[in-house]
Amino acid sequence: VSKVAILMGSSSDLPSLQPAIDTLAELQIPVEVRVLSAHRTPARAIEFAAGARAAGYRALICAAGGAAHLAGVVAAHTLLPVIGVPLGRSLGGLDSLYATVQMPAGVPVATVAIDGAANAALLAAEILALSDDALLARLEKRREETTAKVIATDEDVRKKASRL
Amino acid sequence: VSKVAILMGSSSDLPSLQPAIDTLAELQIPVEVRVLSAHRTPARAIEFAAGARAAGYRALICAAGGAAHLAGVVAAHTLLPVIGVPLGRSLGGLDSLYATVQMPAGVPVATVAIDGAANAALLAAEILALSDDALLARLEKRREETTAKVIATDEDVRKKASRL
Amino acid sequence: VSKVAILMGSSSDLPSLQPAIDTLAELQIPVEVRVLSAHRTPARAIEFAAGARAAGYRALICAAGGAAHLAGVVAAHTLLPVIGVPLGRSLGGLDSLYATVQMPAGVPVATVAIDGAANAALLAAEILALSDDALLARLEKRREETTAKVIATDEDVRKKASRL
Amino acid sequence: VSKVAILMGSSSDLPSLQPAIDTLAELQIPVEVRVLSAHRTPARAIEFAAGARAAGYRALICAAGGAAHLAGVVAAHTLLPVIGVPLGRSLGGLDSLYATVQMPAGVPVATVAIDGAANAALLAAEILALSDDALLARLEKRREETTAKVIATDEDVRKKASRL
């Protein structure tokens, strides 16, 4: 079965990543969660990245704040799709956004919104769903449910707040 | 064979997307290039997005500048991986970067660097290579060649510019 | 009677829009409040936009945060005046401001301040007042009252804080 | 017949406003173009604003750069819809964008994109078209032509650049 890894630079980032963990669980995708720092345990981060494909991972989610180098360092050592989540630790998250998204030609990082862990999981799921129809069905069901929920709140708000 | 689509909001964006077209060609990935505007031909953009999976596309590259809504509109109508390329038309590209990357939970866009069309193509290739070993081999060869080129310039610069 | 619609991407945005709802009520303008997401219920949003003129609306207020696409998507499907309210959900609201105001030539969005819902309502009222003299009179009265209130606080502050 | 005024702070701004002048001409809307500075001829600017409704204007387009106060000053003296065009003279236009869009509650300015003069004209046209069906027809025809043009370039680009 295809797996997804969630890497973060510090265990203090775990709450920011919880939406990704929960979303992958909901979609029944196996996930490995790791604390691997581009600056404090670079060798382990590189070793994980280099071995990830052979270990069965199909997408790597990397989250970091500030001068967020984790996604870039991982992307330099694998040809798996790397998904970057900039964390809003300073400057509203602009520093981590720029450090994640502005990668040089040759080494892409698929960047999602600042603190956008849930979408990182969904993006990983969309990638895995290209060759997993059951997962695609779960994704479709999830989107339909989301749509249904918005429609329900629409009906509710419309009645309560409109004044025609 | 899996295909990739490159969508742009205006034909004047074509030169910015050429690196993506060239990179996909180099990697022997079939590509369809379209001018589909989220604001001026929204129905066609939505129709394309909704039918893209059935038509054999496996990743959609969407490029736009300013209030760049194309990637978001496409992502709202498909569960294929959508890759956003913010184009630097105004404010150094910050407006298109924010409008592309800051998507709400539920509808992810995999954003690459401002004017980062080449990396959008490589990201699409990495996704397709998950189930295409020949493509993976081409990607690996490409990365090795890039590495070799940097090493060659390193030797060259080292000799000419160092003074020990 | 001319109506105004207030559209928002999520029911959690309702408190931010309350000043618009209250202002329109105060000015006796019929208002329909809807939760229509550009990304989660795009078909409903488009259907509403396309039918709004025929349904009697004369101005559409669209509020969203982050990669705020709602106003742009609505504006792509109507020639009614579309008023965009960028909501301050991240980056101080800069992402939603840019995503709302930096529209391409051909599809205008009348953007007000970040979290500026009250002014969105007043702008809609000014537009309706072009063909509704009673409404114009209410707007004039409102502005006079605002002026009077500022003058009253001026007298008050002047006495208490000055030291000549 | 309803008229639109285009006000700018300096005659050097005229080229930036030409797209607005041309668009209004194309839509057969009478236009008065004025150089009225919030800082150098404030009395004339205020006098114009205060008398604009009586003079037959139905929308006022105000363009300025830097600490762009013109739209705000005009909006303080009229209840006509005021459309602000921030001009990109410094800081990429951020100073004029903020000075135009961040108006306090009570005095709205409908802001369009930095250097977005064409959309200012279209917004004015949409407002006038609320009570002018012939103008609405011209606007509809214009949008259809824009759509047709994008479709034509789509066909063209698709053939030349795709490689399937």
Add this chain to the structure above:
Amino acid sequence: VSKVAILMGSSSDLPSLQPAIDTLAELQIPVEVRVLSAHRTPARAIEFAAGARAAGYRALICAAGGAAHLAGVVAAHTLLPVIGVPLGRSLGGLDSLYATVQMPAGVPVATVAIDGAANAALLAAEILALSDDALLARLEKRREETTAKVIATDEDVRKKASRL
């Protein structure tokens, strides 16, 4: 005796201006505090500006937030030195800073830091002190006291925190 006026756009700005009021009081400079809005009571603001020199004012301190037009509007109607205080109400105060400092050639505003009311008062005092030796002496004494206070904390911190 020369007087200074402190103008603000709303009575809610009073706490932000208190440091200016206190500093002027401490320096024995007569001060008039007014609530005069560029947008809601423009006529009163202009009348005050135009008559300020004749009324005995020698410097005008203008504070506003958002699209901060007050200082610019006042400066357009007087040749007295106008000191602008950008208030941090949104975007960290960047909108009011740009709207205050980026004035066009011909109409200067002496801008101080975001929420820098105390320095606005000191700048006004420096200007008045050019022709008031007693005030200059009070300013010199104040600066000496400030220096002495910093020296005292230096001695204190040095002893407690150093470790040699």
Add this chain to the structure above:
Amino acid sequence: VSKVAILMGSSSDLPSLQPAIDTLAELQIPVEVRVLSAHRTPARAIEFAAGARAAGYRALICAAGGAAHLAGVVAAHTLLPVIGVPLGRSLGGLDSLYATVQMPAGVPVATVAIDGAANAALLAAEILALSDDALLARLEKRREETTAKVIATDEDVRKKASRL
């Protein structure tokens, strides 16, 4: 006679300051132009600042780019009004703007627009005119001429560009 000094950090800044030199000349205000660097000739800068009042100066204009410290260093050594001109050498001038305007309480710098040398001269003139009626008359004449020029271009543009 009261004098004004124009200080800049490098002779390469001279063209940016020429509008200040010309404006002071036009207003018949004696001016001394100096190259005094906060970082490369700090002792001379400090000596000049400390002796400026005794030497007959009544306002000091300080221009610098990047980490613009000149105005702050000068202001720390005098109680004369110090006028800061942020020069646009990098980051669109934002670095020099922030480094000039965000002074701590106690040491004000009267900041004008990025590259706003002409307004720095006018602000100095307004300060000197508080005790020089002839200069005030020259300033009033200058403003009237500016107004007249704008009115003339208004008449011109109105005729040529309007279409009623």
Add this chain to the structure above:
Amino acid sequence: VSKVAILMGSSSDLPSLQPAIDTLAELQIPVEVRVLSAHRTPARAIEFAAGARAAGYRALICAAGGAAHLAGVVAAHTLLPVIGVPLGRSLGGLDSLYATVQMPAGVPVATVAIDGAANAALLAAEILALSDDALLARLEKRREETTAKVIATDEDVRKKASRL
């Protein structure tokens, strides 16, 4: 023994500098902590900088917020390495970052992250360790301990949060 000085503009900055004081203590590096303001006690700051090498200091850490001039003023009076710590007092710390890092050619300041006092201490330690092998050994031990700690949290998080 080589010493390091920590200079700050105000005693209110002391808590922000505590991580630097603690880190230097942990590494057994003698430290002198001073409150020396570039604006309020410039003579003392300059005197300290000019005499620092002779007094045995080998690196000077300078911390300030807003228009942060302290590091630049100190660097102008010494050829010792000067380390700047921008403090986040306003604008998220962007003003102090720019005012610290954007120094002109000739007078370098080694800038660390906004509120990055701990890294300022480590950078000073790295400099001193170039000629102090015992200190180098302590730095190595510290880094190994940091690595070990991250590895421990990695094992912990991996077990608790993964779901394979």
Add this chain to the structure above:
Amino acid sequence: VSKVAILMGSSSDLPSLQPAIDTLAELQIPVEVRVLSAHRTPARAIEFAAGARAAGYRALICAAGGAAHLAGVVAAHTLLPVIGVPLGRSLGGLDSLYATVQMPAGVPVATVAIDGAANAALLAAEILALSDDALLARLEKRREETTAKVIATDEDVRKKASRL
């Protein structure tokens, strides 16, 4: 003899680094210039960093643009002082500035100005001069010459541009 290394991510960065090469040459400091990419030749970059101290280097200058990870990756593998030069390739250099300076606690990078290569060399020289009196003498002579040059241009500008 102590050596300095200049590392850059691409040979196209060489012109931006030339001021550093020239400054080190002028100060008679041996320099090795290398093209080592954090993303395209990470193994070589890491190998160089890990062996740099043993190879006789005493400071490492790392220059990169965009998501500038080179300095951080190098700093993660050495306890030598690492000096980061953010290159202005996009967004005015803000992306590379943030990606270089906002390092997490534990791994410092001494950041200089955007495109500030000359100051990177001077900072390296200041560090080496702590244990090299001849180099210190050359640095002192260089600063004196810089001061003398500014004084000469001061005399020149003063005569030509002043008008007293």
